[in-house]
Amino acid sequence: MLEPVDRDAGGRICKWTVDKHIIHTPNIAIVINPNNMPVTPLELKKDFGAEIIITNSYIINKHEELKQQALKQGLHKFLNWSGPIYTDSGTFQMYSQGVKTIDPIGIVEFQKTIGSNIVTPVDVFTFPDDTAAVAKRKLNETVRRIMAARKSISDRYLVGPIQGGMYLDLRKAACKKVAKIQPDVFAIGGIVPLMESYRFDELAEIIITCKKNLPFTKPVHAFGAGHPMLFAFLTAIGCDLFDSAMYSLAAQRDGYLTTSGTIPLFDLQEFPCSCPVCSKADVIDIKKLPKPEREVFLAKHNLYVTFQEMRAIRTAIRGQWLWELVQERARAHPTLLEALHWTLARHAKWLLNLEWVSKRSALFWSGEESGHRPEILRALEWLKRVKSKRKFTKPPFGKIPVGLKSVYPFGQSIIPGVPEPKIKTTPKEIFSATVDYQFGNSTSKRFKDVRLEISRRTGRIRRVYKDNTLLGTIRPADGFFVPTIEGAKILKGKIKKVKITDPEVAGIVSRGGSVFVKFVKPLDVIFPGEEVSIVDKNNKIIGVGQTLLNSEEMKQLKRGVAIVRR
Numbered sequence: 001m002l003e004p005v006d007r008d009a010g011g012r013i014c015k016w017t018v019d020k021h022i023i024h025t026p027n028i029a030i031v032i033n034p035n036n037m038p039v040t041p042l043e044l045k046k047d048f049g050a051e052i053i054i055t056n057s058y059i060i061n062k063h064e065e066l067k068q069q070a071l072k073q074g075l076h077k078f079l080n081w082s083g084p085i086y087t088d089s090g091t092f093q094m095y096s097q098g099v100k101t102i103d104p105i106g107i108v109e110f111q112k113t114i115g116s117n118i119v120t121p122v123d124v125f126t127f128p129d130d131t132a133a134v135a136k137r138k139l140n141e142t143v144r145r146i147m148a149a150r151k152s153i154s155d156r157y158l159v160g161p162i163q164g165g166m167y168l169d170l171r172k173a174a175c176k177k178v179a180k181i182q183p184d185v186f187a188i189g190g191i192v193p194l195m196e197s198y199r200f201d202e203l204a205e206i207i208i209t210c211k212k213n214l215p216f217t218k219p220v221h222a223f224g225a226g227h228p229m230l231f232a233f234l235t236a237i238g239c240d241l242f243d244s245a246m247y248s249l250a251a252q253r254d255g256y257l258t259t260s261g262t263i264p265l266f267d268l269q270e271f272p273c274s275c276p277v278c279s280k281a282d283v284i285d286i287k288k289l290p291k292p293e294r295e296v297f298l299a300k301h302n303l304y305v306t307f308q309e310m311r312a313i314r315t316a317i318r319g320q321w322l323w324e325l326v327q328e329r330a331r332a333h334p335t336l337l338e339a340l341h342w343t344l345a346r347h348a349k350w351l352l353n354l355e356w357v358s359k360r361s362a363l364f365w366s367g368e369e370s371g372h373r374p375e376i377l378r379a380l381e382w383l384k385r386v387k388s389k390r391k392f393t394k395p396p397f398g399k400i401p402v403g404l405k406s407v408y409p410f411g412q413s414i415i416p417g418v419p420e421p422k423i424k425t426t427p428k429e430i431f432s433a434t435v436d437y438q439f440g441n442s443t444s445k446r447f448k449d450v451r452l453e454i455s456r457r458t459g460r461i462r463r464v465y466k467d468n469t470l471l472g473t474i475r476p477a478d479g480f481f482v483p484t485i486e487g488a489k490i491l492k493g494k495i496k497k498v499k500i501t502d503p504e505v506a507g508i509v510s511r512g513g514s515v516f517v518k519f520v521k522p523l524d525v526i527f528p529g530e531e532v533s534i535v536d537k538n539n540k541i542i543g544v545g546q547t548l549l550n551s552e553e554m555k556q557l558k559r560g561v562a563i564v565r566r
């Protein structure tokens with residue numbers, strides 16, 4: 001079960017329940033290789049805050065001693081980890097180590113027997129240079145194997161790997177076919193070679209194609225990703241879960257991970273990091289360590305960077321500045337920046353469905369790609385709703401009605417070289433422009449004789465009354481009008497609606513209770529962050545609130561809150 005709790009850009013924060021455990025996504029499952037464990041699962045939990053691990057059932061099954069232990073003790077005892085365990089099937093080893101055959105039924109049964117929480121069928125790894133015919137054959141075989149695995153895996157989570165190679169039409173077909181089988185996680189496969197060769201633009205195209213064709217109800221895992229440099233970008237285009245052996249593979253090659261790339265240990269004169277291991281060590285001493293100890297040191301640093309980045313990403317989502325973080329990270333490599341630029345340019349329309357209509361935090365212009373940000377695109381679209389004689393100019397928006405000077409994103413965008421314009425406006429001008437901007441052309445006419453209460457401290461509109469009835473407030477952070485039920489009545493036909501048909505739930509909601517997605521039916525195309533009215537089965541307005549979910553998500557999701565009340 002997946003419960004979205006927050007979001008930003010094309011990404012989200014969810015609570016993902018696996019058996020009795022809750023995993024906070026975006027998150028990473030650290031790869032445990034039972035043959036080489038520079039850091040133990042116990043340490044991962046204690047020192048790094050890991051919530052889930054992933055191990056390879058093929059490797060365990062291949063080594064007789066490991067196999068016997070895992071069978072005897074069960075996987076959790078065997079790895080000394082009480083949290084959720086994801087097992088991969090060995091598909092990747094067929095690619096990376098030339099393993100020829102894995103019994104697809106046997107290895108699924110083995111995962112089940114040793115007590116894996118999340119079981120992966122043996123998908124058929126597709127290479128970037130596979131022909132369309134080969135990719136199609138592999139995809140169909142993958143689908144057959146997922147189907148077979150679903151029959152035997154009914155009380156565990158099952159992974160639905162998405163193959164299809166570089167062919168976006170095949171990726172789309174894979175998503176449709178795999179979704180029908182109803183796995184519990186979707187995992188986008190065959191992408192490691194793209195990441196290894198810095199083909200980030202093609203990687204993004206594949207992921208976005210999949211995201212467009214997968215339901216919102218299950219986490220999407222980017223198989224084998226990877227490097228902390230990529231996590232922010234991949235989260236912003238909708239990945240919920242990562243897994244990686246990178247921390248250990250890099251350590252084996254004396255690689256020191258940072259969010260802007262990997263540095264060879266022997267190139268370092270000092271540690272540019274203050275994680276618990278780096279802050280206590282001298283680089284000269286570390287270089288002199290015997291290889292196995294050096295590897296442990298580097299694996300730990302690499303893990304600290306990895307988990308720190310996951311926390312930074314979740315923090316950016318909560319602060320609504322994930323794009324800013326992504327733009328910063330994209331400077332790590334020109335091909336990553338290029339991928340970001342093209343992703344924004346090509347997929348702005350898709351991103352608009354996932355993006356907040358307004359944000360608490362300022363939009364920072366930090367390079368050419370900023371011009372393609374979905375927030376700007378929406379602003380340009382919504383500007384057409386507002387008629388005004390008096391305008392000011394602010395790039396990249398062009399001419400803006402003066403009444404919108406403090407409305408998101410016009411007042412909140414920080415564009416280097418563009419001074420804050422000095423504009424005189426009246427509260428009436430501000431209120432009219434704001435209402436038209438949010439609710440459409442000439443909506444403000446309905447609010448002709450309202451009284452605007454001005455804050456003495458800030459000089460800005462605080463509350464909006466008709467006679468003594470409160471119609472709404474102006475939210476200081478984004479300048480948006482937040483209607484009360486009385487305000488929503490005036491906005492009828494203009495304000496978007498959701499319906500709650502269950503009378504008992506409607507009763508709870510009318511008394512201010514939470515609006516759970518399970519009971520909500522959207523009546524319009526709704527974006528995250530819009531002010532909407534909540535109606536009962538007789539279309540009576542029983543509440544107002546700000547949406548956390550878009551209308552498509554409302555239709556699909558079963559868990560969590562759809563609308564935030566105040």
Ligand code: GUN
Nearest residue numbers: 088091092189190223224
């Ligand atoms: N690990 C990295 N890539 C893949 C993949 O395509 N399939 C599976 N099962 N595991 C992977």
Ligand code: ZN
Nearest residue numbers: 273275278301
């Ligand atoms: Zn460090």
